[in-house]
Amino acid sequence: MTSNDFEPPVADDADLPHLSDGQVEALLRGHRPADTAPGTDRAADLVHALTGPAVASELTGYRAAMTTYTDAFSMRTSSRPRRLLLLSSLLGARTLAGVAGSALALGAVGAVVLTTSALGPSHAPEALPLATGSTTTTAASTHAPDDADQSDDADESEKDGTGSGSATAAVGPDAKGPAAFGLCNAWAHHQAEAGTTATADTSVAFRNLAEAAGGEGKIAGYCANVPHPGNAAAKARGSHGSTPGSGGKGKSTKAPKPAKPTKPTKPHSSSHSASPSARPTARPRTSAPTPSLTTPSRPAVTVTS
Amino acid sequence: MIIVRFVRGVNRNVSLSALPEFPRTAEPRAKTRPTLPASPHTRPVAREDFAEVLARAQAGDEAAFSRLWIDLNPRLVRYLRMEPGRQAEDLAAETWVSVVKGLKRFRGDETAWHAWVFTTARRRALDDARRRARRPQTSGPDALDHLAARPDPRPSDGTDGAAEALRLLSTLPPLQAEVLALRVLAELPVDTVAAMLGRSPGAVRVAAHRGLRTLAARLSREGVTH
Numbered sequence: 374m375t376s377n378d379f380e381p382p383v384a385d386d387a388d389l390p391h392l393s394d395g396q397v398e399a400l401l402r403g404h405r406p407a408d409t410a411p412g413t414d415r416a417a418d419l420v421h422a423l424t425g426p427a428v429a430s431e432l433t434g435y436r437a438a439m440t441t442y443t444d445a446f447s448m449r450t451s452s453r454p455r456r457l458l459l460l461s462s463l464l465g466a467r468t469l470a471g472v473a474g475s476a477l478a479l480g481a482v483g484a485v486v487l488t489t490s491a492l493g494p495s496h497a498p499e500a501l502p503l504a505t506g507s508t509t510t511t512a513a514s515t516h517a518p519d520d521a522d523q524s525d526d527a528d529e530s531e532k533d534g535t536g537s538g539s540a541t542a543a544v545g546p547d548a549k550g551p552a553a554f555g556l557c558n559a560w561a562h563h564q565a566e567a568g569t570t571a572t573a574d575t576s577v578a579f580r581n582l583a584e585a586a587g588g589e590g591k592i593a594g595y596c597a598n599v600p601h602p603g604n605a606a607a608k609a610r611g612s613h614g615s616t617p618g619s620g621g622k623g624k625s626t627k628a629p630k631p632a633k634p635t636k637p638t639k640p641h642s643s644s645h646s647a648s649p650s651a652r653p654t655a656r657p658r659t660s661a662p663t664p665s666l667t668t669p670s671r672p673a674v675t676v677t678s
Numbered sequence: 679m680i681i682v683r684f685v686r687g688v689n690r691n692v693s694l695s696a697l698p699e700f701p702r703t704a705e706p707r708a709k710t711r712p713t714l715p716a717s718p719h720t721r722p723v724a725r726e727d728f729a730e731v732l733a734r735a736q737a738g739d740e741a742a743f744s745r746l747w748i749d750l751n752p753r754l755v756r757y758l759r760m761e762p763g764r765q766a767e768d769l770a771a772e773t774w775v776s777v778v779k780g781l782k783r784f785r786g787d788e789t790a791w792h793a794w795v796f797t798t799a800r801r802r803a804l805d806d807a808r809r810r811a812r813r814p815q816t817s818g819p820d821a822l823d824h825l826a827a828r829p830d831p832r833p834s835d836g837t838d839g840a841a842e843a844l845r846l847l848s849t850l851p852p853l854q855a856e857v858l859a860l861r862v863l864a865e866l867p868v869d870t871v872a873a874m875l876g877r878s879p880g881a882v883r884v885a886a887h888r889g890l891r892t893l894a895a896r897l898s899r900e901g902v903t904h
Contacts, residue, residue, distance in 0.1 A: 389888070389891035389892060389894070389895050390891055390894050390895060390898070391891075392887065392890060392891050392894070394883075394887070397883075397886060397887050397890055400890050401858075401861050401862055401886065401890075403862075410894060410898065411898045412893075412894035412895055412896070412897045412898025412899075413894045415893075415894065415897035415898065416890055416893045416894040416897055419843045419846060419847075419893055419897065420843075420858075420862050422839035422840050422842065422843040423756065423840055423843045423844070423847070423859075423862050423863060424753070424840075424862065424863065425839050425840045427748075427751075427752035428752075428838055428840070428841075430755075430767070431751065431752040431755040431756070432748070432751065432752065433767055434751065434755075434767050434770055434771045434774070435744075435747065435748070435751070437771050437774075438747050438751070438771065438774045438778075439740060439743070439744060439747070441771075441774060441775050441778050442740065442743045442774075442778050443740060445778045445779065445781075446738040447738075
């Protein structure tokens, strides 16, 4: 603080009262050390006076200091909101842009879903075969234990002529087995309605039936002895020529089936019956477009899920 | 004798509870600036909860800064008044301007706070000494008028014990006077004072020792003479 460190000689150490280091520290803290020289107590009072109450002249700068402080901190607090405003505006713009982008994306997806649902009928064939396949598969599975289904498939492939060559040439319905009753039924219908258009030359099933009967001319006689599938005794016996059928309630209802004009669905049903794994995938796809057609708000649910 | 008469009756152990109570939580900024509390004392009122008061002041709490200012400014002014011809109040105001500018960046305890404020004041005083040294030396009646118009920063009318103590303190060699002032007014330890003055701790201890012994000798003689 001083410009020069020149210290003029004040007095010799011999002239000064003796003070220990502890006494000096006590004096600097404003305490009165005990057993000291006469002037030491007054030095303690002097140190005490240095830290005495403030006078008015020492507080004159209070208002100026507070003005400086408030100006400095109000400027900081006023500049901070500006930065915050700028930051918040930037963040708001980014957020708004993000929300807008998300909304556009959702809208686009929703529009796609809506368009898909609106075009449902035209796109339905992609899903409907699965649905019909599933239903027919379910029906086939319920009827699977009965070999009459095989006769049905044989009938369909026989009627439309789209059956695979290997299947028709090699197998065909077994006219001596459980399919005999159905074959006979079909033969009887053909005989009554269309005459003899379906012969052994054109139909593998009829050829099998003729072979089982021992000739085309003996089909009527053979079929007269074919037992009804519902007859358990005839089933247990395993032969179809011994006892005539007594029932006819089960397979009689299936007799008109070969005449049903549902040719396009049958190949699907047969194919899907061979692959049961198609059922879980078919169920949601057939059910999903349906609510979107009725409730347009569903696409959003579909997207979010 | 005079000093003895003045310093008697000064109660150093002033209770902190007698000082104005400051809100512990930051309140909304008042429209009007806080008024100066009555009867401020030079005792460090912020000692017990200095960290909290400082944090509030750094956050913009005027009451907290007011407490810091009232705590330290009287000591600061007394420190600056030790040298004659110095505008202690103006230098103190400049010091607080610098302190306010760097207040948010300050980190430390109360001792570090005192050291920072007094170091700033010491630099302002050195700058003022350089300015006064560069000022052209005036002579003649104008210079005398200027000196006559300047108030004496150390009133010795016998009513201010601190002023009389400063007067006696300023009679010591500059190093001893400054060491004693920094150790008593700023309550700084030896090492801090040594760092501030660029001296060794031993030199600071010796200066304080000799200064107190000198004062005791002088006061003893004054008491005898008076």
